Amino acid sequence: MTDPTPVLRLEGIVKSFPGVRALDGVSFDVRPGEVHALMGENGAGKSTLMKVLGGIHAPNEGKIFIAEEPVVMTSPMQAKAKGVVFIHQELSLADELTVAENIFLGELPLKSFGRVDWAKLYARTDAILKKLNVRFTAKTRVGDLSIANQQMVEIGRALTVSPRAVIFDEPTASLTDAEKVVLFDVIADLQSQGVGIVYISHRMEEVFKITDRISVLRDGQYRGTLITADTDEDEVTKLMIGRSLDLSRNESHHEMGDVALEVRGLSCGTLFQDVDFAVRKGEVLGFYGLVGAGRTEIAETIFGLRNPTAGQIYLNGREVRIHSPIDAVRMGISLVPEDRKGQGLVLSMNCRDNMTLPQVDDMTAGPFVSDGAEIAIFDQYRDKLDIRTPGWRQLVGNLSGGNQQKIVIGKWLSMRPDVLIVDEPTRGIDVGSKSEIHSLIRDLAAQGFAVIVISSEMPEVLHVSDRIVAMYSGKVMREFTSEEVTEDNLIQAISGITEKVA
């Protein structure tokens, strides 16, 4: 096999943040006409690597080569000028502008006196749209396009220069199957023009369908590159998580109690429909599904943040109506939300005040908050959850992600809830803290809490749950016991392939 000059090559990239070595000697290269997958769990360092490549972070060590010429990246603009373009998962388009204006944003063709050369703009946009084989025109307002077409506009931006390398970051996250086909055609087209593609994705089937090689990151370290044709999912998974996918989990040897929370026929508009499930004391019920499957919305409904349009919620066998989080907290339901910094914590407050926030009304001596009572609670849960902080006065904003998450969990555990809902418990948390939080969840169940875990990470769901509810597009597709579940039938269920088993 010939080894043509790589269009893009990284060598020994190291990037440290205070307390974390986010990238530790990462090297890989992309050849012209190749689709190269970059895989790794959340927090493995993929996005940091892309930020280094885009000049947003300067690497502490290591070199970047474009066509074997060393370069220093200072900004995404400069990267683009050098032929390296990024297609981000999150769209960054201006809804009110036209397709043409968005594609050439910041580099509109100009006439004298700084006037926009519209004719040229539309002509060049039309040429790009033709390549992308889309049905909308240059003058369409972007806000009127579907998400998939907006993604095409985003790709169109990459084509205003003739790129050497295009980096796709989870491009299919919000696409339907038909839309994916179009995207893959575009990728194949770029490929045939000798462009090198970096394809970041969690989805094995896509990666095996369109890529030539697969590079894997784990904990910021480069774990190797595999030829796609010569490998299989199992080998990739092993590289990604450091072991074969471990379907076994800590068998719960504790007794389960009565049903703590039961939901019947719960619906909320188009977000989710007709959801039934029950969770018992001492049980961990996992919710697995793709982003947008309606899992978080169910949790928010149970916590009183949304009003259900139909259905009932039973708490300890009694029907309840929950109109606000205030109701939910009073009834013994706790939610550790998905967005830790946005919804879980007040970053400008200290550790103790964050932890005692929901119960500050009950911690008074006379009219004043009792310092002693608060510190007692903080100390108790700091020890129980092994929260590492210099002291309760520390602002939570200064803690690591794992310790922040433990503060949020501690905040709700100290309320002694009947039902604890944990949404994406380990998002953005390093691997060490991850397994700590997993065993913590198992422990809580053993102590008799009814726990609901919502997660997008399959190993996590398999690891912590006694039963798993698989969701697809707002509906419960199937419920698995830990004996029944396999990676295959779980993936099928969340992709909407199996029908609901009656």
Added chain:
Amino acid sequence: MTLTKQDIGRLLAKQGILIAFAVFMIGFALANQRFIAIDNIAGVIRSSAILGVMALGVTFVVIGGNLDLSVGSMMSFSTIVVLDLHDKIGPTLAIPAMFGLTLLLGAFIGFLVGYLKLNSLIVTLGMLSAIHGLTLTWSGGKNMDIADKSGTWFSFFGQDRIFGIPMPILIFALLAVLLSLLLARTPFGRKVYAVGGNGQAATFSGIPRARIVFFTYLISAFCVAMAGLLQASRSLGSQNTVGQGMELEVLAAVILGGASLLGGAGTVFKTVVGVLILGFIQNGLLLVGLDFYVQYIVTWAIIILAVWLDVAAKRGRLWSPIA
């Protein structure tokens, strides 16, 4: 240890206000000996009391993540109303009636901002104008004076002294202590910080965000009513525009004290410091012989400086290419 350029930037960002204040004070003291005379200092505190009382209330609103630009015209309203009612129903009834009406205005703003979740800048800017109109309607556009100025005990709040301390200072100090305890030590105060620091997280913690915001405006209105009482009692007569422009001075004092415009940070004590800084700077400007009008420009400059330093302290340097 050497100071790098970055260290200096960070120091300026964090302590800039105090440094600037120290420079001002030394400058004034050198320019005019009278500036540091005891009676001048007491005079500054006394003349800052009304502004200070208003700033105490606005501190709650700002920490809760909102603004209150209506306090100036609301203070005019309180002053006019209590002076008018003084002669009609007597001071004993006029004072509670004025407090009630002012609190009603505060409740209305609190309802709009807290429960209807309207932007506080727009709501209170609108109320600034609306309340001014209300005041003029009440007075018919005329100045309001108490008929029998020497025959009323109403002057007690603004003109009398207890143990030699002028009443306005005493009331300012007492209110500062009470509100400081409320903000720093009670569950309510904690919730104000939470709502202002991260409203969504507060909601997710079962805190009634709307109600907390509502109460911050009630507190603000209460302080305004108190300020109106002091003003009316001191002068026993007033124009309709007595509080005009004070909203900016109040805001300057609150930000100067270090309350973040983004909410979630600040203390009552710091606001008191901010009020005094503003008072001393304005006094100093007069003593060095500058025109009274200059203080309007200086107040503006102080606001800009304080906001800049607030933002700079957050990002750790004075200037940054990305917001």
